Amino acid sequence: MKEGYVAEDLRQEVSPEDMEKINQYTRRPYEPEEVYVFSMVLCDNRVDRDGERFPIASLEKLRELFLGKTCIFEHDRANGNQAARIFDTALMEDPEELSEGGEPLTQLTARAYLPRTKGNEETIARIDSGMLKEVSVSCAVARRVCSLCGKEDCEHLPGEDIGGEIVHQLLLEPTDAYECSFVAVPAQKGAGVTKRYGQGPGRGLRRLEEEARWGRKYRESLTAQVLKYSALVQPELPREVMKSAVKGLSMGELRAMGRTYERMAQKALPLRPQLSGGKDVTEPSVGNRAYKI
Numbered sequence: 001m002k003e004g005y006v007a008e009d010l011r012q013e014v015s016p017e018d019m020e021k022i023n024q025y026t027r028r029p030y031e032p033e034e035v036y037v038f039s040m041v042l043c044d045n046r047v048d049r050d051g052e053r054f055p056i057a058s059l060e061k062l063r064e065l066f067l068g069k070t071c072i073f074e075h076d077r078a079n080g081n082q083a084a085r086i087f088d089t090a091l092m093e094d095p096e097e098l099s100e101g102g103e104p105l106t107q108l109t110a111r112a113y114l115p116r117t118k119g120n121e122e123t124i125a126r127i128d129s130g131m132l133k134e135v136s137v138s139c140a141v142a143r144r145v146c147s148l149c150g151k152e153d154c155e156h157l158p159g160e161d162i163g164g165e166i167v168h169q170l171l172l173e174p175t176d177a178y179e180c181s182f183v184a185v186p187a188q189k190g191a192g193v194t195k196r197y198g199q200g201p202g203r204g205l206r207r208l209e210e211e212a213r214w215g216r217k218y219r220e221s222l223t224a225q226v227l228k229y230s231a232l233v234q235p236e237l238p239r240e241v242m243k244s245a246v247k248g249l250s251m252g253e254l255r256a257m258g259r260t261y262e263r264m265a266q267k268a269l270p271l272r273p274q275l276s277g278g279k280d281v282t283e284p285s286v287g288n289r290a291y292k293i
């Protein structure tokens with residue numbers, strides 16, 4: 001499950017090309033004034049809070065798979081299952097920013113429509129007012145591999161820093177995309193946060209939030225590393241003392257400390273090298289295993 005969001009698209013008007021696409025899904029031809037169109041960012045190619053990342057090739061496949069899929073509004077089950085349909089998808093690339101994989105930052109965007117019926121009025125107002133903007137997106141991928149070694153099963157932990165590279169999981173070969181759903185959020189959450197395409201302040205904020213989440217994971221993994229090696233190097237020092245001692249350190253200091261302890265620990269006792277031994281026999285892959293994301 002991934003989180004997308006409604007984007008404040010500057011292009012609110014519906015073009016004749018849009019109507020052609022929309023009318024592929026309707027039983028009779030609709031006129032532009034009969035539909036409400038909005039945009040979403042479904043996902044991108046950055047490492048998310050689960051420590052996972054879609055490379056651009058996966059986003060390209062998802063772009064095809066999400067076409068025609070519906071987005072349901074969970075807050076209003078009483079009113080029947082209202083749903084918007086995705087009629088257009090695109091990849092938006094920002095060549096000036098890079099994802100963790102070194103690719104240009106790329107977002108999978110979607111445009112969806114809702115018929116302007118009486119029953120949809122409230123939903124439309126909720127989207128326009130920003131009350132509805134978080135979208136849960138899910139799909140299935142055939143393979144999930146380690147960003148460091150490319151294997152499906154390995155001992156590298158997401159968030160772990162190995163030789164300066166932070167391990168994450170790559171989500172490869174999407175096989176299916178499921179309907180997305182809007183999650184009603186309390187009005188305060190995200191108050192004042194406007195998400196936009198392009199260089200809006202909203203996107204900056206969202207990026208900061210993601211970096212903060214990712215940063216926390218990274219910090220936890222660095223702390224765990226320091227505690228592990230410090231227990232080997234100075235076993236007489238209580239873990240709790242060490243734990244509170246590292247709390248005030250910056251990420252850089254924590255990383256330096258982890259490396260120093262690691263070297264000290266390696267001198268003190270022979271450790272198994274991280275990249276070999278025990279795991280070098282490739283396990284046979286399990287056929288057709290799919291991961292629901």
Ligand SMILES: [Zn+2]
Nearest residue numbers: 146149154156
């Ligand atoms: Zn690995």
